[in-house]
Amino acid sequence: MSAHRLAPPSAILRHAVLLITGALILIPFVWMVSLSIKPPGEIFRASFSFWPEQFYGIENYTKALTNSPLPRYMLNGVIVCAMILALQIIVCAPAAYALAKLDFPGRNLLFAMVLIALILPHEVLSLPLFVLGYQVGILNTYAALIFPYVVSPFGIFLFRQFFKTIPDDVIHAARLDGLSELAIVWRIMVPMALPAIIAFGIFSIVSHWNSLFWPLIAVRDQSLMPPPLGIMVFKNGEAGNDYGPLMAASTLVVAPLIIAFLSAQRWFVEGLTGGAVK
Amino acid sequence: MLAAGSLAGPAFLLLIVLFFLPVFAVFAIALTDWQFGASSLSFVGLANFREVFADESFRASLVNTIVYVAIVVPGTIVLGLAIALLIESGKSFRAFYRAIHFLPYMATLTAMAIAWEALLHPTIGLVNQTLAGLDLPTANWLRDENTVLPVLAVIGIWQNLGFAMVLFLAGLKSIPQDLYDAADIDGADVWLDRLRTVTLPMLGPVTMFVFIVVALKAFETFDTVQVLTQGGPGHASEMLLYTLYRESFEYLRTGYGASVAAVFLLIVVALTLIQARVLDKKVHYQ
Numbered sequence: 001m002s003a004h005r006l007a008p009p010s011a012i013l014r015h016a017v018l019l020i021t022g023a024l025i026l027i028p029f030v031w032m033v034s035l036s037i038k039p040p041g042e043i044f045r046a047s048f049s050f051w052p053e054q055f056y057g058i059e060n061y062t063k064a065l066t067n068s069p070l071p072r073y074m075l076n077g078v079i080v081c082a083m084i085l086a087l088q089i090i091v092c093a094p095a096a097y098a099l100a101k102l103d104f105p106g107r108n109l110l111f112a113m114v115l116i117a118l119i120l121p122h123e124v125l126s127l128p129l130f131v132l133g134y135q136v137g138i139l140n141t142y143a144a145l146i147f148p149y150v151v152s153p154f155g156i157f158l159f160r161q162f163f164k165t166i167p168d169d170v171i172h173a174a175r176l177d178g179l180s181e182l183a184i185v186w187r188i189m190v191p192m193a194l195p196a197i198i199a200f201g202i203f204s205i206v207s208h209w210n211s212l213f214w215p216l217i218a219v220r221d222q223s224l225m226p227p228p229l230g231i232m233v234f235k236n237g238e239a240g241n242d243y244g245p246l247m248a249a250s251t252l253v254v255a256p257l258i259i260a261f262l263s264a265q266r267w268f269v270e271g272l273t274g275g276a277v278k
Numbered sequence: 279m280l281a282a283g284s285l286a287g288p289a290f291l292l293l294i295v296l297f298f299l300p301v302f303a304v305f306a307i308a309l310t311d312w313q314f315g316a317s318s319l320s321f322v323g324l325a326n327f328r329e330v331f332a333d334e335s336f337r338a339s340l341v342n343t344i345v346y347v348a349i350v351v352p353g354t355i356v357l358g359l360a361i362a363l364l365i366e367s368g369k370s371f372r373a374f375y376r377a378i379h380f381l382p383y384m385a386t387l388t389a390m391a392i393a394w395e396a397l398l399h400p401t402i403g404l405v406n407q408t409l410a411g412l413d414l415p416t417a418n419w420l421r422d423e424n425t426v427l428p429v430l431a432v433i434g435i436w437q438n439l440g441f442a443m444v445l446f447l448a449g450l451k452s453i454p455q456d457l458y459d460a461a462d463i464d465g466a467d468v469w470l471d472r473l474r475t476v477t478l479p480m481l482g483p484v485t486m487f488v489f490i491v492v493a494l495k496a497f498e499t500f501d502t503v504q505v506l507t508q509g510g511p512g513h514a515s516e517m518l519l520y521t522l523y524r525e526s527f528e529y530l531r532t533g534y535g536a537s538v539a540a541v542f543l544l545i546v547v548a549l550t551l552i553q554a555r556v557l558d559k560k561v562h563y564q
Contacts, residue, residue, distance in 0.1 A: 010367075010469075011368055014364050014367055014368050015368075015370075015371070017364055018361070018364055018365065018371075018375045021357075021361060021379070022375060022378040022379060025378055025379055025381065025382060025436065025440075026378060026381070027397065027404070028382075028390055028393040028394055028397060028436070029381065029385070029390075029393070031393060031396060031397050031404055032389075032390075032392075032393035032396070035396055043402065044402055048404070048407065048408075091288050091289050091292060092289060094284075094285035094286065094288075094289070095285060095286045095288070095289030095290070097285060098281075098282045098285040098286040099286065102281065102282040102285070103282075104282035104283065104286070106290075107282075107286075110286055110289075110290055110293075113290070113293050113294075113297075113298070114293070116297075116298075117293055117297040117298075119546065119547065119550045120297055120301065120543075120546075121494070121497075121498055121542075121543075121546055123498060123500065123519055123522070124304065124522070124539045124542050124543050124546070125296075125297065125300035125301065125304065125539075126522075126523075126526070126527075126539075127303075127304065127307065127526050127532065127535055127536055127539060128299070128300035128303035128304060128307070129296070129300055130526075130527070131303070131314070132295075132300075147296070148296055150292060150296070151288075151289050151292035151293055151296060151297075153293070153297070156289060180281075181281040181282075181285060182281075182284075182285065185285065206384050209386065210384075210385075210386045210387060210388070212387075212388045212500065212501045212504065212505075213500050213501075213519070213523065216504070216523070216527075217523070217527050227386065227388075227389075228386055228387075228388035228389065228501070229388075231388055231389055231392065232388055232504070232505055235392055235505070243396055246392060247392070247393065247396065249389075250389035250390070250392045250393055251389075253386050253388075253389040254385050254386050254389045254390065257384055257385065257386065258381065258384075258385060261377075261380075261381070261384055262377065265373065265376075265377050268380075268384065269376070269380060269444050272383065272384060272441070273441065273444045273445055273448070
């Protein structure tokens with residue numbers, strides 16, 4: 001893009017500014033990791049240095065993993081995210097196929113419902129959903145963490161867009177081969193729409209791994225808490241002002257997504273900003 | 279068609295149970311005196327809404343949320359756009375810069391809020407140490423009612439600007455080269471001229487989109503309030519979603535909570551309708 005290209009002095013300026021803004025953006029991450037490897041004495045002596053004089057990382061991380069059920073929180077996060085994503089795909093892909101490729105009464109109504117549901121912020125519906133969970137008797141279980149999200153309007157919308165681009169001939173051929181409509185969804189459409197599925201998967205996992213609001217309402221037992229809620233309890237409880245282990249725990253909660261992001265940047269950016277439609 | 283029904287049926291039913299009935303329930307509960315766990319209820323009209331709007335803490339919450347959104351949205355758009363323009367103005371290290379600036383958008387905000395609390399700590403935090411080192415005044419950022427909301431807004435901008443940046447980068451890529459060539463012929467040969475005559479006007483639709491999405495996200499701010507301030511000091515950092523949570527689930531004031539939810543819902547729907555209207559009129563200049 002020659003129209004944008006800058007002369008050499010401006011090119012240096014570009015790097016200078018972006019390095020500064022980038023450094024500012026990274027400060028909270030760097031400070032978190034730095035405190036997580038410092039002994040209490042150094043934390044409270046307040047120095048500017050990133051690296052501690054006495055490396056205390058092993059003690060802090062051991063404390064984070066043993067003084068709180070952090071491994072359990074992470075496991076809960078994995079279970080809940082995996083269950084939500086699996087159910088979302090199971091519910092949304094067939095509906096998206098019907099919307100994209102089949103003609104049936106109520107199709108426009110269903111699509112209108114998807115579009116309306118897209119704009120509803122789920123938090124606002126938390127009170128009725130809480131009452132529903134109570135009536136069904138599933139509060140304070142994994143099911144409570146999962147059920148509000150089993151249908152994703154964004155998932156239906158995204159899959160429908162993608163399925164529409166798959167030629168009808170492919171579907172006709174599959175029908176001639178004797179495949180049922182459901183088999184067409186799972187054996188033809190979903191494999192062909194893999195990029196959309198991956199993008200949606202990233203969007204879903206990032207949202208639910210990071211979510212604090214609904215878990216705070218849905219579960220009370222520490223053994224069921226996903227990482228954000230768990231770390232909040234850790235902060236309010238045992239850890240208190242024991243910054244080292246608290247920062248170690250924060251680092252461990254943030255790390256999986258950051259590592260995944262850095263190794264698949266393009267997919268993440270696509271999944272999370274495609275998710276902007278929501 | 280039976281097949282279509284069985285394919286779309288589950289999603290249809292779940293949308294009704296998990297989205298549409300709850301919306302009606304929010305308004306229904308808001309119009310009654312029902313308390314969670316009670317077996318009877320009666321219609322009280324708008325009494326809950328009158329109580330909500332008469333309540334000083336709700337009014338503070340509403341005003342704080344609007345102020346917060348009014349800082350976060352322009353801050354995020356201006357910084358996100360500036361960084362996108364800088365990244366796009368050269369070829370080297372694009373992916374690197376994009377990754378760094380995008381990082382906060384996907385990091386777990388609850389955990390990062392804890393890191394921010396350490397940065398903002400009145401005595402051992404990096405922010406006050408740096409300010410003291412430069413002989414500038416320090417503050418107890420999260421416990422001072424004058425600074426707490428702006429500080430939360432800074433965290434909000436920090437978290438969202440990478441998102442705005444990525445959308446602006448996509449918008450910049452889609453601007454056709456001919457427009458720049460035409461601008462060159464018209465004598466817009468300075469970078470700033472091209473920015474003013476081509477780039478910014480062409481980014482109109484993207485900007486509108488970013489505006490609405492970031493505004494909605496800012497309205498729904500909860501994690502930082504819950505972890506860092508609990509709405510305090512006083513009501514200085516109380517925001518709508520936090521009020522909704524506390525009234526509904528800590529104080530168990532069901533009707534009150536439902537009314538806050540209804541107000542919140544109306545704001546969100548209004549914002550989205552504005553978006554649809556503006557996008558309908560096409561903020562295009564092609």
